[in-house]
Amino acid sequence: MHDLLRRYGSGLTGAFVLLTAFWLLVLIVLPNLYLLENSFRPYLPKVDMGGPLDTYSLNNYAKILTGESPTQVFGITITLPVHVKSFLLTVGYSAFVTLISFALAYPLAYYLAKIVQPKSLPTLFLLLFVPLWVSEVLRSFAWFIILSLKGPLNFSLLGLGIIETPIRWIAGYQSIIVGLVYTYVLFMLFPIYNAIQSLDTNQIEAAEDLGSPWWRTHWRVILPHAKPGIASGAVMVFMLSAGSLLVPVLLGSTDSNWFTQVIQQWMFEAADWNTGSAYAFILLVLCTVFVSLVMRVFRVKLSDIAK
Amino acid sequence: MHKTRNFLFHLYMAMFLFYLLAPLVVMGGAAFNDSRFPSILPWKGFTLEWFSQLASDGRMWLAFRNTVIVALAVVALAVPIGTAAAILINSVTGRVRTVLYGMMVAPILAPGAVIGISTLLFWNQFSVPAGLHLSVLGQVSYIAAFVMLLVLARLQSFDVALEEAALDLGAGHGMVLRRILLPHLYPAIGAGAAIAFFQSIENFNVTLFTRGNADTLTVYVFSKVRTGITPTINALALVMISVTLAGAIFYELRRRRLERRFRD
Numbered sequence: 370m371h372d373l374l375r376r377y378g379s380g381l382t383g384a385f386v387l388l389t390a391f392w393l394l395v396l397i398v399l400p401n402l403y404l405l406e407n408s409f410r411p412y413l414p415k416v417d418m419g420g421p422l423d424t425y426s427l428n429n430y431a432k433i434l435t436g437e438s439p440t441q442v443f444g445i446t447i448t449l450p451v452h453v454k455s456f457l458l459t460v461g462y463s464a465f466v467t468l469i470s471f472a473l474a475y476p477l478a479y480y481l482a483k484i485v486q487p488k489s490l491p492t493l494f495l496l497l498f499v500p501l502w503v504s505e506v507l508r509s510f511a512w513f514i515i516l517s518l519k520g521p522l523n524f525s526l527l528g529l530g531i532i533e534t535p536i537r538w539i540a541g542y543q544s545i546i547v548g549l550v551y552t553y554v555l556f557m558l559f560p561i562y563n564a565i566q567s568l569d570t571n572q573i574e575a576a577e578d579l580g581s582p583w584w585r586t587h588w589r590v591i592l593p594h595a596k597p598g599i600a601s602g603a604v605m606v607f608m609l610s611a612g613s614l615l616v617p618v619l620l621g622s623t624d625s626n627w628f629t630q631v632i633q634q635w636m637f638e639a640a641d642w643n644t645g646s647a648y649a650f651i652l653l654v655l656c657t658v659f660v661s662l663v664m665r666v667f668r669v670k671l672s673d674i675a676k
Numbered sequence: 677m678h679k680t681r682n683f684l685f686h687l688y689m690a691m692f693l694f695y696l697l698a699p700l701v702v703m704g705g706a707a708f709n710d711s712r713f714p715s716i717l718p719w720k721g722f723t724l725e726w727f728s729q730l731a732s733d734g735r736m737w738l739a740f741r742n743t744v745i746v747a748l749a750v751v752a753l754a755v756p757i758g759t760a761a762a763i764l765i766n767s768v769t770g771r772v773r774t775v776l777y778g779m780m781v782a783p784i785l786a787p788g789a790v791i792g793i794s795t796l797l798f799w800n801q802f803s804v805p806a807g808l809h810l811s812v813l814g815q816v817s818y819i820a821a822f823v824m825l826l827v828l829a830r831l832q833s834f835d836v837a838l839e840e841a842a843l844d845l846g847a848g849h850g851m852v853l854r855r856i857l858l859p860h861l862y863p864a865i866g867a868g869a870a871i872a873f874f875q876s877i878e879n880f881n882v883t884l885f886t887r888g889n890a891d892t893l894t895v896y897v898f899s900k901v902r903t904g905i906t907p908t909i910n911a912l913a914l915v916m917i918s919v920t921l922a923g924a925i926f927y928e929l930r931r932r933r934l935e936r937r938f939r940d
Contacts (some may be wrong), residue, residue: 373767376839378849388760393779396817401792407797449907477692480685486881491931493689495924500696502920504878506897507913511699513901514706514715521702551699583681604785612787615880619901629789629881636793636885646797647792660785 401653408647429647452631454647459628460655462542463610470557470606471599473550478561478598479591483570501555502627512548513539516620548616552579553609557602564598565591574645600667608656628652700917707910726911733908739896742808746883746892747876749812752820754872757816758823761864765824781825783818785787788881791817796886806888814882819875821825823868830864894899 373382388626409425436451449457481493500508515522516538523535538544560618568591617627632652635645664671705716710723730736766774795814796806804810834857840908842852858865880894887895900909 373764375844376836376849379851381853385760385764388757389764392757392761393776396795396813396820397779397783400791400798403798403801404790404794436703462824473692476685476688480689484682484685485689492928495928496693497696498925499920499924500700502874502924503700503913503917504894505705505880505907506894506901507916508699510897510901510913511703512907513890515702516697517715519715519718550840551695562898586868608785608787612789612881614884616791619898629787632789632793633884642793642797642800645793649787649793652787653790656785656787671781 374522404653405650406648407643410643412641412643429644430651432644433648433651448672451626452628455626455631456651456655458542458610458626462546463549463607465607466546466553466610467557467603469546469550470554471561471603473554474557474602475595475599478558478565478595479587481558481562482565482568483573497555497558504587505552505615506619508552509548509616512544512551513619516544516547539620540622540624542621544622545617545625545627546619548620549610549613552613552616553606556605556609558599560601560605561595562598564595567593596667597669600669602665604660604663607659611656611659612652700913703910704914704917706907709907712906714910726907729906730908730911730915734906735891736893736896736908739891739893740851741894742890743877744774746808746812746815747873750815750876751869751872753812753816754820754823754868755865758820758868758872759861761820761824762831766828775803780821784821788818788879789885792882792885795882806886808887808890808892810886810888811879811883811890811892814886815876815879818882819872822871822875823865826864826868827861827870830861834860857933858894 373385376387408429409427410423411426411428412608413423433452433456434450435449481490485493514520514611518537519524520538522538523532526532527535527648538547572590572594573586577583581589612629613627614629614633617625617630618633621627621630628648629652632645632648635641635648639645660671663669695798702716706714707726708722708724709719710721743882761780765773765780768776781891789832791814795817797812799810799813800806838856839852842856847855878894879892883892883895884898891899897909897912900906
């Protein structure tokens, strides 16, 4: 701070501090505090606001526990509140999407970093980037067309004789998973690529020369080195999936309900912003817990993740 | 041994590219299908109907204009904020730095819906109604972090001695910033502005909660897909993909030309 004053004088330093303070306070901290405060207050008509009815309570949070929904898990029927169920499914399926993305992206990241000719790298990256530049809405919409009952996927499978009757792909959560993986797999690919790329190829060759089979080279040499990249990719994909609204609304069916959709219903259909805030806060807590967990497990710092 | 392995890897790469690009082909193809429902199958004949419908879609053009205005406003706010924050955080150390850094980076990782809702609620306290101005503020809250990260990375390679020398030679503080620090940061600021612009165009989650009744392109496409679903969306998609591809090809050709010149 002292150093800034000497270099830029009080005027400019003041401007830097003001701009940063505006960002951190007005755009980030205060809105989130309001969100938290609102989540404890009841949903009231405007005249009753600030009146005797306007008291703090946990009622909005308690709403997540209402409404029963029986679920079959491995043949055992478990009865869960509807919103708890959609919360758990959102977490579970987001983790699943993260795993699939990792499985798809890791070999490719290794290929791009260590096998492919450096000459053709820019072209490959350009091709990989094309879908990223096309808007997320349109990408999900493309899958809506592909997965529809009379769509190209069923048509090709029927034509190849793999299936006999068209499959209803857009049912339950499967189409959401397909859409999320497609939309976010590249957010897994690039951080892992960056991490593997910084590994000295000599280390891989040394491991091979010493007689290590390919899987052990990966397990003992490449994977540990790629850890920060994997953590970063996993955090990105999980957060984007759990927070996604477009893909679940577009590709979801009547029997699927992503947690963001529940929030959206509280905000717009029920117009109950207070319960909406409570649910949004629950989602925020989930994300914070997940990030801290990943950082702890992979022993990485926040600065490694946000790159 | 390596030959089969490499062959398998090449094959995997090709399949992955097919997986990424085929949906875009399907979507573009549907724009020419003379069917009221957007699909490439069954093929009912070639038509340009959907493009003319797209061109005469007034709401779409309004949404397009809104998108560009919002994106420009986001750039105008996020770039100075991000740059100032980077300069500031670069000069603090220890615990304060960790806390500040965490606060700055956290919005990137927070779900867009939460950012949108908190922005909406906060300004509602001051009777500011929902609208695109709130979308701008909501978007800036996380997009400024991208600018901050880019500028901060660039600051690592900055030689402070240059500023000291300028100050010793009698330059004013404003001049040091304008003539020495900013020129060094321009590449990062430019990249930050580009990223801010595209992030803003892409944004859906924050915008949906803060927009009020106004449309941006993503929200408009979304509402179209939910309600009156016709292949005009595919026509729009094809236009966007073509622009993207044209840009990509132009960039690639330029890169190759530069590379060739470099080798000679």
